[in-house]
Amino acid sequence: MSKSRNNFDNIAREHSVLLNEYGRVQSRCSELVARQVDQIEILQAELTHMRAEMMRLHATVMVRDTALAYAREDLRNLQATILGLPTRVTLARRVESLTQHVQALLRERLGLHVKVQSASTVDGVASVCAEMPMDLREKSVLCVGQDEPATIVAQQAIEKAGGHFLHHDGHDGVDEAALEASLKMADMVICQTGCVSHDAYWRVQDHCKRTGKKCVLVEQTQTLHFVRTRDTII
Template sequence: MHFNADDFDQLLREHAALLRAHGEAQARCSEVIRAQATEIARLDAQAMRLRMELVKRETALAWAREDRAALEQLVPGLPKRAVQARQVEALQARVRELSDELHRRDVRQAFAPARASHVEELEGLEEDLAAADLVICQTGCMSHGAYWRVQDHCKRTGKACVLVENADALHIVRIQRAGEGQGAALVASQQG
């Protein structure tokens, strides 16, 4: 085979193009290798940090287990007491819930309409309260619900309402209506 000068020049140009493409491919491969080496170094450092954290946690857990075992040996029945303490806390929470529910029920009953068996009594109470100039309530002589209804009536109507612990302590109560003297006056004296 015989090569002429033009064939040789074309062969040189193709060889140069192949060398350039090979050099660019080598540069890209080198960049990828550097990027991978950087990522591997980052992941190695992260793995080392995680291993150190794991060793710290396992060591702390082992110490805690040893401390707990030593404490359990010092205090017999500690695990059972811990369970009982959690049960007591749960029971206390339940008692608080029930107490709150009972309080809400008492409040609802105090302000709820009267039941049929007490309708006549309450109607009479409302009539007596409406006719009274002053309402005197003795503690311990009326139900909790009746006390709240009387207080509600006094607030709604603006009536004077006095709460006494001992009725014997109140000796005289006299109300003078306007026109019977100088304005309305309340006079009360206590037995001594």
């Protein structure tokens, strides 16, 4: 009797354990099912939204295609009513091409004009340097002007004659102190009147007038030429 009782108790405990485990499994399955239901609902909502968006885009494309078809039809009708339209379009394109060609020629002409002016400036300064005294040893010659080729020619001629070359751009917004210092250091001044600012030009004239220094003015009109050389600027 006691043995049967023990067997019954063991079976009851095992049954209780199985029931508890079954409950946990059932609860877990319920949670998984609930999650899947939520995911399915989310996917269904997204699918519904995508279908609605696809329908909207399809309608937009249809409207666009319809408008494009009408526009093409209107264009064909307009072209049919305007006589000589293809010829006019061709002429307009030809005019545009010719305009661009003319602009290119004008730019090329401007570039050639600048080159000619630069070459003339070099010739003018070279003429001035040729008339300078050959013996410039221990003398400083100041060249005022922005023309680089002419400045190089002047520098070569002055240094070849044994002089000391000085240079100042003489541009707008000139450094008054630097120009005045260069003028004081110079024994002779070459001023490119067509390549300096008005302020620098008058400062050169005033300094040479006050100090009696020799000043050579080089002026550029059609071609740059030597204007005058004198001991004092009046």
